[in-house]
Amino acid sequence: MNRSSRSRKTRRNAALVAAAAATALLVAGCSSSSGGKKAEDSDGGAAAAGKADTPRIKVALVTHAGPGQAFWDTVRKGAEVAAAKDNVELLYSADPSAGxxxxxxxxxxxxxxxxxxxxxxxxDALKGVLAKAEAAGIPVVGLNSGTDTWRSLGLLEFFGQNESVAGEGFGEKLNALGAKHTLCVVHEQGNVGLQARCDGLKKTFKGKTDTLYVNGTDMPSVKSTITAKLQQDSSIDEVATLYGAIGLTAVEAAKDAGSKAKVATFDLDKQVVAAIKDGTLQFAVDQQPYLQGYLAIDSLWLYQTNGNYMGGGQEPVLTGPAFVDKSNIAAVEKYAAKGTR
Known part of the structure; x- marks a missing residue:
């Protein structure tokens, strides 16, 4: 696939450009949901307000979601809304096993x-099959995980947050809160995005950082493992988790361990919002999973319909990170309640 090339910009500029591109896509891809006249495009075609009348296409969304992970329900919800708007048949499947x-x-x-x-x-486990997709002429976009690898795998676009940048911001936030010893809990070993979060945290956090690996598909085991670690080391004053449900479990573990450690987490949902409001969690990092699912499907429709793609095959469209705490929780609460943040 031929793509225009351009020099790498700084991360700050890339974030601004990507955010603007995401906004432009939403404006261009959505029309009024009210009735009215059809809008004529430059080729003389017409699209009904609020829903495309382009030929129906079939798109697959394949994630590494594990059973019962509510985060992925939000990703899928965004994808389904885009599919309904774009006259797309959406095929969703998921498995946490890379193979x-x-x-x-x-x-x-x-x-x-x-x-x-x-x-x-x-x-690495997807490299071979993605090459087969390219050979078959099927456009592929990435989302959520793979900020550092999507280009080398030949993907057209990527939608998500830069996990390293998010981790660095997390570490800086902990510095401001006065934390001295952080436990970074990784709930899926081998997941490059999760590891990048912990590595980013370590890079900017001025205190000591330990890493603890847990089995994120077994919440009782997660709780007991974190409890044991906090009982073993009373100097840990902060627990950093990489998924909202793990964060809420870490709060319970700290209580069971008799630890004074505070908890902050990556990823936002309505339970995390409630915990931030009542002070149970200090803050959360929001990567906007609904937007990731929506943009991934909408981008494939735009590519198939108009040949549009963003970033010139060089820059991702960033959907985060956004830090949410008591100071700004009201701005996202209503959206989390309806499952779009």
Whole structure:
């Protein structure tokens, strides 16, 4: 696939450009939901207000979601809204096993889909099958995980947050709160995005950082493992978790351990919002999963319909990080309640 090339900009400029591109996409991709006249495009075609009348296409969304992870319900919800608007048949599948996820991508190729959106938590396992998609002429975009690898794998676009930047911001936030010893809890070993978060935190945090690996699919085990670590080391005054449900579990673990450690987390949902409001959690990092799902599907429709793509194949469209605490929780509470933040 031929793509225009351009020099790498600084991360700050890239974030501004990507944010502007995301906003432009939302404006361009959405029309009024009220009735009214059809809007004529430059080729003389017409689109009904609020819903595309372009030929129906089939798009697969393949993620590394584990069972019962509410975060991925939000990603899927955004994807489904975009699919309904764009006259897209959406095929959703997920598996936390990298090998199984690769098989799901192969299934999509075999079904001759018109586009694939995929997460890249363990990119090496997907390299071969993504090459097959490219050989089959199927455009592929990335979302959520894979900020550092999507270009090398030949993907058209990427939608998500820069996990390293998010981790660095997390560390700076902990410095401002006066933390001295942080425990970074990784709930899926081998996930490059999660590791980047902890690595970023370590880079900017001025205190000591320990890493603890837990099995995120077994919450009782998560709780007991964190409890044991906090009982073992009373100097830990901060627990950094990488998923909202893990954060809420870490709060319970700290109580069970008799620890005074505070808890902050990545990822936002209505339970996390409530915990921030009542002071149970200090803050959360929001990467806007609904927006990731929406933009991934909408971008494939735009590519198939108009040949549009963002970033010139060089820069991701950043959906985060945004830091949410008591000072700004009111601005996102109503959106989290309806499952769009």
């Amino acid at each position: 199984n996820q690769a098989n799901l991508v192969q299934n999509a190729i075999d079904q001759k889909v018109d586009g694939i959106a995929v997460t890249l938590a363990k990119p």
